[in-house]
Amino acid sequence: EPEVTQTPSHQVTQMGQEVILRCVPISNHLYFYWYRQILGQKVEFLVSFYNNEISEKSEIFDDQFSVERPDGSNFTLKIRSTKLEDSAMYFCARGEENPNEKLFFGSGTQLSVL
């Protein structure tokens, strides 16, 4: 059984629409991450999240993006006003207290912006 479940597995949206990607960890963990992979390119770090706060974010993670864990379970990535270049595979991961230990990844959400 996977440590991290992501929903949906595929999401298609129109340019300019808002999307919410969800990540559901099985255990009560505190350290979460979002990464994305544009087709044929490298996996890129977006943001890390600990104790209901962003602990680190990349240059990609601008005002268009936001993360939250509103119910103490689901960890969400919201993309406001999606752009064509937001099309990518988005991976959620959870980590350990030591950030350099292994990451447990979900199986990803393929986002297609038309």
Add this chain to the structure above:
Amino acid sequence: AQTVTQSQPEMSVQEAETVTLSCTYDTSESDYYLFWYKQPPSRQMILVIRQEAYKQQNATENRFSVNFQKAAKSFSLKISDSQLGDAAMYFCAYSRSGTYKYIFGTGTRLKVLA
């Protein structure tokens, strides 16, 4: 800025043979961690092996071992006795000590031939 380079987009190996995947990285840091992650068709990335930069001894996990050359900034993965289940995309990754951000390479697709 730190970078990770995987120069082999695709590799093939005969079942039961040995294959080596290459990875080089660039950093000015002395304390960091290196990883190999496997991404099978299920898309969920799984940690294969982890190396702490301050340890000279190469990490080993069953059929998987690394050749860590710190001075050359090289971190190759050797897979011995290759199995059909080893077929996947393999990503090399770097993480500076104490940071939540992982930097990934572009990946190497490994095909295992029966």
